[in-house]
Amino acid sequence: MVNESTLLASTKAEWIKFRTVRSSMMGVILTFVLIIGLGVLVSSLERSHWSQVSNLRQATFDPVSSSLVGILFGQLAVGVIGTLFITSEYSSGSIRTTLTAVPNRLRLIASKLFVLFATLLVVGEVVCVAAFLIGQRIYFGVVPTASLDNGAVLRSVLLAGVYLALLGILGFSLGLIFRQSGACISLFVTLLLVVPIIGFFFPQSWQNDFQRFEPSTLGQSMFSPSAPSNSFGAWSATIILTAFVGVVLLIALALFERRDAGAVT
């Protein structure tokens, strides 16, 4: 089926392709700017307003997730990186050149996924650890801080990176299904930012059952040291999100295997 040496070769090729277009590099930079920038902004505000914050909020304050708040927007950047990695092949028509070089479609997607996941995982871990450390540095002396020496804190910060990498794969899978950047990016934003807002208008009982399955809530569970109310624990959330992304990816793969790739859409 998929030969080892050729899998390595096509993965090398996809790595060259990934890093030689501006959109991937811009996306990575944007991820850093959003996550670290928003983290610095929110942490600084938290520190300067700390004395005015209610006792209840002070008691439930989580220095981990609040330093990682930039993920709210950073997740959109990784989604776009993932989407463009495949939709740009369709918009430019280069998918035809790619497939004449690597006609085994399963192998092609495996190579692309490998490059995307590995890159986003490294980016995600680096940016999340950095945002966390910078946040704690800002809190230091005024606001309670957390340390990576604590197992639950370390897990949260590392799973935050995994969350970003998984969302990149989700963006990629949607891209493979719809083959069109604009539609995919809108859908991605809807799924992550609009659906939670809509859920807000549903009856409370419904909200409780529904909200914890939303990707953004699952993410929240993944990067909180203790599970927020009405949501899954960190590991369960990781498994559910992985399964969710896996299903979308499988649908994308099945379509990609079947569809003609030559025609200009």
Place this chain on the structure above:
Amino acid sequence: MIKIDHLTKRYGGTLAVNDLDFEVKPGVVTGFLGPNGSGKSTTMRIILGLDRPSSGQATINGQRFANLKDPMREVGALLDAKAVHPGRTARNHLRALAASNQIKRSRVDEVLDFVGISSVADKKVGNYSLGMSQRLGIAGALLGDPGILLFDEPVNGLDPEGIKWIREFFRTLASQGRTVFVSSHLMSEMAVSADEIIVIGRGKFITSGSIDDLTKTAKGTVLVRASDHDKLASAVALHHGVVHEANDNGLIIGDLTSDEVGQIAFDVGIAVFELVPQRASLEEVFMDLTADSVEYESHSSGTV
């Protein structure tokens, strides 16, 4: 060798390729000729495994394209010169292709040099002219030094010098024993660049052979100027000739040879002043062959 085996392809209600069956042999340049929309690009996409056939199959040296291990080492193709990410440089584009088929990196510089775009190799492909993109596409096709090459309308966008260059290049490739398969919708192009021609129309096989074979089968006409055109026209009609045109300058007669027309004139006692056999032009031969299968016919008369 490329083998097309009872290949049929439907897109929804459109029958793009209809039971095509032919072989493309090594050592010669084979032209793939047909009017617009006749299914040339579709056939080539199926050969390359991009589109799935509805029935039948296309094989490369007996194997389906998708089963080739490093396909660029066996088949080089240029379907659409613009099918490259516009934000990537030519060199990076070729480097990625080379890496995917385990081709050594030095080969990238060789092919860039060969097609003459080394000086712009580090510029983004999106800024390339069509001719430059075409050359980059050819560089990509040659990267794996393949024994089989496919080009879909390769002269599009090339200047006269480029066209001359590419024709000689096809000849060279064929003389090295490679299989060279080139599509075009222009008979005149095929006449100068191809040794063998396969003609299709509306997805169906029409005929194949050398240019000479094809022109021989096409019927020419005879121009005749004589003492009595009306009388000659009736006599010709009796012998199953067709009068295409008649005026004071003479008659243009089809379906008869010049010998036959001369003999008829003699038999009915008409003096012949001029008798000129007219060989059909290449474009006429082509139009004649594909007359029943032109998909997008233009209507020259009438208002729009």
